[in-house]
Each structure stands twice: as C-alpha cells, then as structure tokens.
Amino acid sequence: MNESQRVLSTVLRPRADHDRREKIIRAVLLLFSAVSIFTTLGIIAVLLQETILFFREVSIVEFFTETRWTPLFASKKFGVLPLVNGTVLVAAGAMFIALPLGLLAAIYLSEYASDRARKLLKPALEVLAGVPTVVYGYFALTFVTPLLQKIWPQTQAFNALSASIVMGFMILPLVASLSEDAMSAVPQSLRQAAYALGATRLEVTLRTVVPAALSGISAAFILAISRAIGETMIVAIAAGQQPKLTLNPLQSIETMTAYIVQVSLGDTPQQSIAYKTIFAVGMLLFVMTLVMNLISNWMTRRYREVYE
Amino acid sequence: MNGLFANENGRFSPRLSLRLRYGRLFQLLSLAAVTLGLIVLSVLILDIILDGYKWLRPEFFSQFPSRFPEKSGLRSALQGSLWMISLTALMAFPIGVGAAIYLEEYASDNWLTRFIEINIANLAGVPSIIYGLLGLGLFVRGLELGRSVLAGSMTMALLVLPILIVSGREAIRAVPQSLRHASLALGATKWQTIQNHVLPYAMPGILTGTILAMSRAIGETAPLITIGALTYIRFDLKGPLDLFTVLPIQIFNWVSLPKAEFQQLAAAGIIVLLAVLLSLNALAIVLRNKLQIRW
Amino acid sequence: MLQNHEIALSVNNLNVYYGGFHALEDISLEIPARQITAIIGPSGCGKSTFLRCFNRMNDLVPSARVQGQVLFYGQNIYDPKINPVEVRRHIGMVFQKPNPFPKSIYENVAYGARINGYKGDMDELVERSLRAAALWDEVKDNLKKSALALSGGQQQRLCIARAIAVEPQVILMDEPASALDPIATLKIEELMQELKKDYTIVIVTHNMQQAARASDYTAMMMLSKEGSRAGTVIEYDRTDAIFTRPKDKRTEDYVTGRFG
Numbered sequence: 024m025n026e027s028q029r030v031l032s033t034v035l036r037p038r039a040d041h042d043r044r045e046k047i048i049r050a051v052l053l054l055f056s057a058v059s060i061f062t063t064l065g066i067i068a069v070l071l072q073e074t075i076l077f078f079r080e081v082s083i084v085e086f087f088t089e090t091r092w093t094p095l096f097a098s099k100k101f102g103v104l105p106l107v108n109g110t111v112l113v114a115a116g117a118m119f120i121a122l123p124l125g126l127l128a129a130i131y132l133s134e135y136a137s138d139r140a141r142k143l144l145k146p147a148l149e150v151l152a153g154v155p156t157v158v159y160g161y162f163a164l165t166f167v168t169p170l171l172q173k174i175w176p177q178t179q180a181f182n183a184l185s186a187s188i189v190m191g192f193m194i195l196p197l198v199a200s201l202s203e204d205a206m207s208a209v210p211q212s213l214r215q216a217a218y219a220l221g222a223t224r225l226e227v228t229l230r231t232v233v234p235a236a237l238s239g240i241s242a243a244f245i246l247a248i249s250r251a252i253g254e255t256m257i258v259a260i261a262a263g264q265q266p267k268l269t270l271n272p273l274q275s276i277e278t279m280t281a282y283i284v285q286v287s288l289g290d291t292p293q294q295s296i297a298y299k300t301i302f303a304v305g306m307l308l309f310v311m312t313l314v315m316n317l318i319s320n321w322m323t324r325r326y327r328e329v330y331e
Numbered sequence: 332m333n334g335l336f337a338n339e340n341g342r343f344s345p346r347l348s349l350r351l352r353y354g355r356l357f358q359l360l361s362l363a364a365v366t367l368g369l370i371v372l373s374v375l376i377l378d379i380i381l382d383g384y385k386w387l388r389p390e391f392f393s394q395f396p397s398r399f400p401e402k403s404g405l406r407s408a409l410q411g412s413l414w415m416i417s418l419t420a421l422m423a424f425p426i427g428v429g430a431a432i433y434l435e436e437y438a439s440d441n442w443l444t445r446f447i448e449i450n451i452a453n454l455a456g457v458p459s460i461i462y463g464l465l466g467l468g469l470f471v472r473g474l475e476l477g478r479s480v481l482a483g484s485m486t487m488a489l490l491v492l493p494i495l496i497v498s499g500r501e502a503i504r505a506v507p508q509s510l511r512h513a514s515l516a517l518g519a520t521k522w523q524t525i526q527n528h529v530l531p532y533a534m535p536g537i538l539t540g541t542i543l544a545m546s547r548a549i550g551e552t553a554p555l556i557t558i559g560a561l562t563y564i565r566f567d568l569k570g571p572l573d574l575f576t577v578l579p580i581q582i583f584n585w586v587s588l589p590k591a592e593f594q595q596l597a598a599a600g601i602i603v604l605l606a607v608l609l610s611l612n613a614l615a616i617v618l619r620n621k622l623q624i625r626w
Numbered sequence: 627m628l629q630n631h632e633i634a635l636s637v638n639n640l641n642v643y644y645g646g647f648h649a650l651e652d653i654s655l656e657i658p659a660r661q662i663t664a665i666i667g668p669s670g671c672g673k674s675t676f677l678r679c680f681n682r683m684n685d686l687v688p689s690a691r692v693q694g695q696v697l698f699y700g701q702n703i704y705d706p707k708i709n710p711v712e713v714r715r716h717i718g719m720v721f722q723k724p725n726p727f728p729k730s731i732y733e734n735v736a737y738g739a740r741i742n743g744y745k746g747d748m749d750e751l752v753e754r755s756l757r758a759a760a761l762w763d764e765v766k767d768n769l770k771k772s773a774l775a776l777s778g779g780q781q782q783r784l785c786i787a788r789a790i791a792v793e794p795q796v797i798l799m800d801e802p803a804s805a806l807d808p809i810a811t812l813k814i815e816e817l818m819q820e821l822k823k824d825y826t827i828v829i830v831t832h833n834m835q836q837a838a839r840a841s842d843y844t845a846m847m848m849l850s851k852e853g854s855r856a857g858t859v860i861e862y863d864r865t866d867a868i869f870t871r872p873k874d875k876r877t878e879d880y881v882t883g884r885f886g
Contacts, residue, residue: 041520048522049437055429056438059450059496062489066461069468127364135358137688144365151372153608155550157579158601161586162375165382165594192371199368212725216785218686220738220792221345221715225354230741235728246456253458255553256579260586280460280553287463287557293472301557305464309457316456320449342793344743347712 070309073302080296086303092266092277094300095286105266106304109183109276113258114251116187116272117194121247124191125198126240132199133206134228145200152196160260163189168261175273181263184272190257198247205239205326206232242322249315253308255280279304376605383598391599395565396581400592405600407564408581411480412549412607414568415577418484419491419548424541426488427495428530431537434496435503436525455493462490463557471558478559480568480575486554491544498540502533535618542615546608552579578604628843631658633699634796634826635680640694642675642684649675651856653694655845659795662818662827664837664865667847668880672857673830674722676847677798680828681717682710698796715742717796718789723805724781726773726788731756731765734773734784738792751791758824759787760817779810786817790825797821799829803836815840834881837865844868846877 078086081101089102128148132141167185172178209232217231233240263275264285277285283301291298394404438444466486476482506529514524530537555577562584564576576584578600585597635657642650650672657663665673675684682703684690695702703713715738726734735752744751752769756762761783765776773784782802789797799818803811818827818840831837837844844865850858861874872878 045520045522049433052429052433052437055426056433056447058426058430058489058492059447059454062454062465062492063450065469066457066465069465069473070461073468124364124367127361128368131358131361131365135361144369147372148365148368151368153546153550153612154372154375155552155579155604155608157550157552157583157586158375158379158605161582161594161597161601162378164586165598166374166378192368195368199365210725212721212723213727215683215686215721216725216727216788217737218711219681219683219714219719219721220741220788221711222738222741223347223350223354223711225357226350226741228357230737231727249456253460255458255460256583259553260583280458283460283464284553284556287467287559288562302464302468305461309461312456312458312461313453316453319456320452342744342746343715343739344745345712345715346743347709350741351709351711 066309070302070306073299074306077296077299077303080299081303090268092282094297095289099296101300103279103304103307105268106277106279106282107307108268109258109262109266110252110278110280110308112270112272112276113183113187113190113262113278114248116184117190117251117254118244118248120188120191121194121198121251122244125195125243125247126202128195128199129202129206129240130228130233133203134224134232145203148196148199151192152194152200154193156193156254156256157260159189159193160186160257163257163261171273178273179263179275181261181265181275182273183262183276186258186262187272189261190251190254193254193257194247194250197250198243201243201246202236202240205236205243208239208326209235236326238322239326242319242326245315245319245322249312249319252315253280253312255284259284279308379598379601379605382595383600383602386596386599387602391596392603396563396584397565400590400596403585403593403596405578405581405603407566407568408576408578408600409603410568411560411564411575411577411580414480414571414575415484415487415555416545416549418481418571419487420541420545422485423488423491423495423544427492427541427544428499428537430492430496431499431503432525432530435500436521436529451493451496455497458553459490459551460553460557462486463554465489466554466558476572478561478574479572481571482558483555483560483575483577484571486558487548487551490551490554491548494544494547495540498543499533499537502536502540503529505536506532535621539615539618542611542618546611549577549607549611550579550604552577552583555580556583578607628656628658631661633657634659635828636695636697637679638695638697640676640679640692640696642672642679642693643691644687645689648854648856650679651850651854651858653859655859655862657796657826657828658843659826660822660824661842662822662829662840663843663845664841665828665830665845665847666832666834666837666880667857669832670855670857671847671849673832673847674800676857676859677719677800677828677830680796680798681714681719683714683719685710715792716794717798718792718794719798720782720785720789720800720802722801724778724785726776726781726784728772728774730770731773731776731784732769735787735791738788742792744792755787755791756784758790758821759783760813760820761787777810779806779813782806782810782814783817786814786821790821794825796826796828799827801830801832803831803833811836834883838869841865846872846874846880848876848880 085101086103089100090104091100091102092105093100132145136144163185167188171185213231213235214227217227258278259281262278262281264277265275266277282304286297286301391404393406394402395406397403466482470476470482470485471478510528511524514528560580561574561576562580564574568575582597582600585593633656637653637655640650640653665676667673678684679692679696684692692704696704732752735755736748739751753762761780764780776784803814821827842865845859846861847857848860850856861872861877869881872881
C-alpha cells in the first residue's frame, strides 16, 4: 500500500461507517412506519381471539337472528340486532342533519362565500368538530333532551333523538370540509363553460359543480356515516342502555358502542361471557366501519384521479 | 326581464327573474346552514358556562372527587391527563415523525409502501372505542400493565399516530427540494441531510400537528373507559403503573350521577377541558405563524 | 369601413380595471354582424380580457371593474337593469382549452337549452347543433357516450355545438385552436366559415396566419404606451388592409414578424 492509497483508505473508511449507520437508520424508520401495520394486525388479532371464544359458547345464528340482547341478566340472550338497530337509528337521525346541512355549508363555502368570509367561517365551523364528544354528550342530556320533552312530553330522559341531533352537528363540519374539498377540485373551466351558456350561479352549482364532485361528496357522506356508527360518548351519555328493536327516536335505546362502555364500566371478570361479548360486538363494529372507510377512500382516490 | 333584448326569438322561455329568485333563496339557505352550525356551537358554549362557572373555585382544582359535590374536584383528573398526555407524546412523537420521514424521504413506490399508506388511512377511520379494545387485550391483559396510565397512554399513542404521520408528512413535503440537493451536493449523507436541514425546516409544522394530535388525545374518553380507567381516584398519581383517571372521564362520571350539583360540576369540568384545548390550539396557531416569519 | 354591414356590437370608451391595475384602456370599435372579427396582438396585451367584456365573463372576477359601454344591437349590456346571465345566452363563448362537462355528448349539448327553458324538440335541437358544428356524423351513434372520451378537436367542436344550442347571435372564441393539432385546427377554421352565415364571430388568436386566413376584420391590440401594462386597440380595419397596408408602424412590425 503506497502513501496515496493509505490516505485514500483513511478518507474512505468513515464512508463505510456512514453506510452502515444509514442502513440502520433506514431500518429503524421502516420499523416505525410498520407500527401502523402492527396496529391493524393487533386490532384484528385481539378482536378475533375473543370473538372466536365467544362463538364457542354462542351460536352465530343466534347472534344475528335473536331479537333480544340480555348478556348481563340471569336469562342470557345474545341477539345483536337490538344493538344494531339502536346504532342505525341514531346514525340515521344524525345523517338527517349532517348530510343536508353539511352539503349546503360546503356549497356556501365553495361557491358563494368571499375569500375573506371563507377564511373566517371554515375554521369557526371546524371548532365544532374539535369539541370533545363527552361535551356533546353533556349538551344532549342536559340541554337538548329537556327541550325535546317540552315539544313531545312522552320523550324519555334517555332517547335516541337528542343523541342524533347533537351528533349531526358534530359531524356537520366533516361533511362540509370534505365536500368543499371535492367541489374546489372541480376545474374553474367547467364553471366558466356553464356561465357562458347563460346559467345562473345556482344552476352552475347544482347542475355542474355538484355532479362533477359527486364521487368526492359521496366519499364524505360514507365517512360521515362510519363516524356516526363508531361514535361512543354521546350515545353512552344521552341515548340510554336499553337494547330494543324500535324505530321510535323518543325512546331509550342502546347502541353497540354504548354497550361496550356499559360493560367496561362494570367489574366484569375476564373469563365471563359478558367480557367476550364486547369483543364480538367490537368485531362487528370494526368490520362495518372498515368496509365504509375502504369504500370512502376508494371514491376519494377516484375523484382525485379525474381532476389532478 | 325578457324583451330587453329585442331579438329574443320565442323558442326559449328563460324565465330569468324566477331562476334568479331561486338562486337568492338557495344562497340564503346555504348561508343558514353555516349559521345554524355556528349558533349550535355558541349555544353549547354558553349553556356550559352558565351551568358551571360558579363551581370554578380554587378548591375545584385541588380536591379529589368525593361523594359530596362541594368537596369534589379535579385533582386526580388533572394529574392523570397530564401524565397521560406526556407519556403519549413521548411515545407517539418519535414513532410518528420517524414514520413520516420514512414515507417521505426513503420509501420507494412499492407494495409495502402502498400497504402502509392504506393502513394509515384506514386506521384514521377506526372508531376510538376499538382502540380501547385493542389496549384492553394487548396492553392491560397481554403485557399485564393493568389499568395503568402507561397502558392508557400506549393505547392513546396508537390512536393519534395516524394524525401525527399525516401532518408530519405534509410538513416534510413542504421542505423545498433545493435544500436537500444543496446538502447532498456538499457530500452529506441522506440522514445528515434530514437531520441538519429537512427536520429543522419542517419542525414548526410537525409541532403544530403534534399539538393538534395531543388535543385530540386530551378529549378522548371512550378508549380509556374501555381499558378500565377509573372514575373515582382519591390518591395522587406517582408513577406510570398507577391507576388513573382523566378529565373527560371525570366529567363523564359526574354527568352520569343523578344529583343536579354533579351535573354542574361536570359543566365546570368541561369549561376547564375546553380552556385547555383552546390554549393548545392557540399555541398551534402561534407556531404556525412563527413558521411563516422564519421562512 | 363598416358601412355595408349591420353592427352587432359596438364598444364605446371601454376601460377595465383589476383592483388597482388598469387592464384595458379606452377601447372603441364596432363589430359587424355575421362576419368574423379577429383580435390579435402580443401575449399579455389583454385580448382575452377584451373578449370577455362582450359576454360579461369579467363579472366573475371579484376585483374586476368595467367602465364604458358595450352596445349589443343598440342595447348596453352593462346597463344596471341587465343581468349578465341574460347577456351570456345571447353571446356565447368557446374557450381556449376544450371544456366539455363530464357528462354524455347529448347532455353537453342539451345543458344550455334545458336551463333556458327550450320549448322545442330536444333531440332535434341536439342533432341540429351537432350538425352545425360538423360533429354529427362522428358521434351520432354514441350520443350517450361520455364527452371526455372524444379527441381534443372533437371536444372543441362539441363545445361549439353546446354554444350554438342556445341559439346565440354572437359566438366569442378565445384561441379555440391553440390546444389542437393542425388538422383539427383546419376543421375549426372551415367550421367558422360555415357559422358566419348565421352568427357574428369574434375570435382571439395569436396565430397570424389564422387571422389572415379566417377573418374578415382584424383588431390589433398592444400595450397602450411604453411602460404601461394597459392594453388597447391600436388599429382596426379589414383583415386584408391590416396585413397588406397597415397604417400603424407597430402593426406592421407585428404582422411582418419583427415584433414579439
């Protein structure tokens, strides 16, 4: 080894160290990214494990066809339908508020508001989405329910309607924000084409912008439904703990999420069947929301492909 | 309005004034939707302040919860929230930022990257109570951490991770490519470039996202109830393996008690919770503005 | 120079401002009916802005302010009594890039007629408009197909058909062929010669040959003076006159290629 080679090798040696360090760093960062995969796997494994144990004791047919849900009573019945009924009833009511109002708000923000008004109104509306759900639960129970009882005296102290109304306003900003994103992605040239044909602003909005943004708006709607189904604290506080098959929103019901809270609050031993029920109910909830989220993501990607 | 133009040919009936009236009506309707949302927000805040302000005394912050409303306070809830948020940040921040760096700076466009991205997108939509079941099965039972503040924080860290990663990626994506090239051209390695140039530039954005993620964690209730955080704790929190409660759980507990005074206590607790969230958001805004000044 | 023609549009002392920026300065000219008038000039001199004054598209820009008059068969379209929506039905527009709606070919053509309460047979109107835009034979079997599946040239002719379907008197064209290949461009130019039998056409172009080939009259636009950013019309005449014996030195420099 001559002099210059020796110099060169000392210069290059740190590079080899660098290379090894770079590789380690890259591997660690990849591991951090993979936490999301482990989380998904963890959710599925935990839910599956207890759900399988549950279905060793309860037939899957009973779970989906029995119309009573009484796992905490002496005479146990394991029909999940009343919980699904409660969940769907509250979510449907919430959508009755969140979808039309959210879409209208999005239309206002995207098509009517001046830049300055939009910069002021959009964050103000998003404050609604940042309020913790336990606060909405309090509001539903202590403000909205007494109001409903003044209008319909037969309203029960815990009822689906007040939870629906409050949840609707909680989800409104989500619908508004995502729908507005979709409408803003509609190229300006389409609006100009419609204006040049003598369309009014309303016609440009309803006949050109909204149809062109439809897949993005649908994605927002589906995500909103998924959010409503998974929402917990509002229903746990205001909607009650009585699983029943009813379409009357003035009655006390129980949702899937509220049931999980109810069991979690009690002292339920790990080996008991009641403990396993919350994982079975959780599994059903997870599958329902996962399917909707996947559809929503797919639709969002589709509208991005069209215009970007 | 027809006929102003002499050459209207009669094959159309544009009925413009009617259409314009519909337009004005619709504009009012859509403005009403925005306004209604803001009215509900104002009523909610006003209602809570009126219900709870009388209970905001110094003792309210220093007392443990009690069977007697006037002896009840937020002491254990505040300690629990502080512990929980510190531990959550400690775990979620490095993992979230690391994942964001990997996905923006290292990941090539292959099936693994796409799979990770789909996972993150879907995890963001998983109901928070499902994270609670995960924490119950994995941390409380599996790792035998019990109903400790550590188990709660680990659960919460997984819950806020998607938010952190998404905001972190946005901040890193905003770093100009020229900065990376300048550093690489001087012979810096990829990691040196990230460490010395990309991260400092992106840090205000990353911190803003972290604060927003933490404010989500502070308000979350359901997953902590599921892992079994208690509502009635009359001792000081000393270590990560202690039993704990947090602000929203204490509020939930008071809401569910029938006595009217406890409902007012709940309202007072909500005022404190909202004040904490408001301060955090203000901090995020300050950070974001600082970012604009610096660069 | 226009004594043999009916006047479709007449512009009097037109000025346009965007906020504090003076975009068009003091333009006055008359557009003959059922002729093709070209607006030429270097980029950034306000050709498109000027064109958009004829159907009040500038009203959609919040900061835009228009002073002066544009008379459409004697009626000032900037009269406060007139709603821009009404103006645009009578004065149609074709844009630089084809911008069909993401709907079927049929629905694209029917759109304007529907919103304007067309009382006749819609199928017949769609066919007539597509024929007039020389597109019918290419699409008659696929009317339900998405307009986005057409080629660029076909899309632009669809946009012309869409404009024709509301039976305007004037069609404004903002560089309608700039995004198209030479063959599609030729088709659009041939089509314009057909359309001028029934419609007044105003076209913005920065293609000198196109203006010379296709138009009857030409307005030459420039920045009004050195250092100013406001555009104005410096010369307006029969197209052959503009190209063979321009009166303004700047026009001569521009049409002979010695400028910009």
